[in-house]
Amino acid sequence: GQQLNQSPQSMFIQEGEDVSMNCTSSSIFNTWLWYKQEPGEGPVLLIALYKAGELTSNGRLTAQFGITRKDSFLNISASIPSDVGIYFCAGQPYLRNTPLVFGKGTRLSVIA
Amino acid sequence: NAGVTQTPKFRVLKTGQSMTLLCAQDMNHEYMYWYRQDPGMGLRLIHYSVGEGTTAKGEVPDGYNVSRLKKQNFLLGLESAAPSQTSVYFCASSFRQATDTQYFGPGTRLTVL
Numbered sequence: 001g002q003q004l005n006q007s008p009q010s011m012f013i014q015e016g017e018d019v020s021m022n023c024t025s026s027s028i029f030n031t032w033l034w035y036k037q038e039p040g041e042g043p044v045l046l047i048a049l050y051k052a053g054e055l056t057s058n059g060r061l062t063a064q065f066g067i068t069r070k071d072s073f074l075n076i077s078a079s080i081p082s083d084v085g086i087y088f089c090a091g092q093p094y095l096r097n098t099p100l101v102f103g104k105g106t107r108l109s110v111i112a
Numbered sequence: 113n114a115g116v117t118q119t120p121k122f123r124v125l126k127t128g129q130s131m132t133l134l135c136a137q138d139m140n141h142e143y144m145y146w147y148r149q150d151p152g153m154g155l156r157l158i159h160y161s162v163g164e165g166t167t168a169k170g171e172v173p174d175g176y177n178v179s180r181l182k183k184q185n186f187l188l189g190l191e192s193a194a195p196s197q198t199s200v201y202f203c204a205s206s207f208r209q210a211t212d213t214q215y216f217g218p219g220t221r222l223t224v225l
Contacts, residue, residue, distance in 0.1 A: 006154075040219075041219070042202050042204070043202075045213050045214070088154065099157050102154050102157075
């Protein structure tokens with residue numbers, strides 16, 4: 001089946017630093033989504049991208065839908081301790097009405 | 113409006129025992145999903161449903177069964193639990209299409225001894 005390669009697997013950063021993570025695939029996706037999961041909770045949607053080239057921000061978070069439709073990245077600027085968690089990318093495959101495919105996640109730790 | 117709720121929150125089973133996990137949503141969503149989350153593996157889809165009375169297999173369906181008798185409920189059953197099914201299970205729902213935002217429940221942590 002279709003797979004998403006998410007990197008890095010984990011990151012340790014200092015408070016105030018910027019963060020960048022990405023997802024790539026060999027397949028085309030129609031939609032890219034970025035979720036955050038905090039400890040003991042279910043994932044929560046951060047940003048949704050629906051068109052190739054789309055760049056969308058949500059506060060300090062910015063995500064882009066790659067032009068090739070095979071990748072997406074998420075940037076977090078000026079990180080703070082509450083940014084800690086696991087960030088998942090998810091893609092809607094080209095075939096409509098097939099379920100989302102999730103990346104394996106990037107675990108972010110922020111050192112105050 | 114509670115969103116997506118899951119019961120129980122925690123459970124310990126012995127190998128061979130059976131159990132049912134309940135997911136309920138009050139958002140009138142058509143689609144519902146069951147995922148399992150294991151360290152380093154991300155979220156893997158077990159089964160999903162595109163409407164009341166329908167179910168479909170996901171990426172890792174073996175050892176699980178599901179039922180969607182009512183639109184608001186999606187049940188995940190383990191007929192004969194195995195240690196490999198030790199995991200955190202998440203239910204999610206979305207309004208209509210698979211591209212719609214998925215709302216996740218808080219998870220059920222299951223340990224099979």
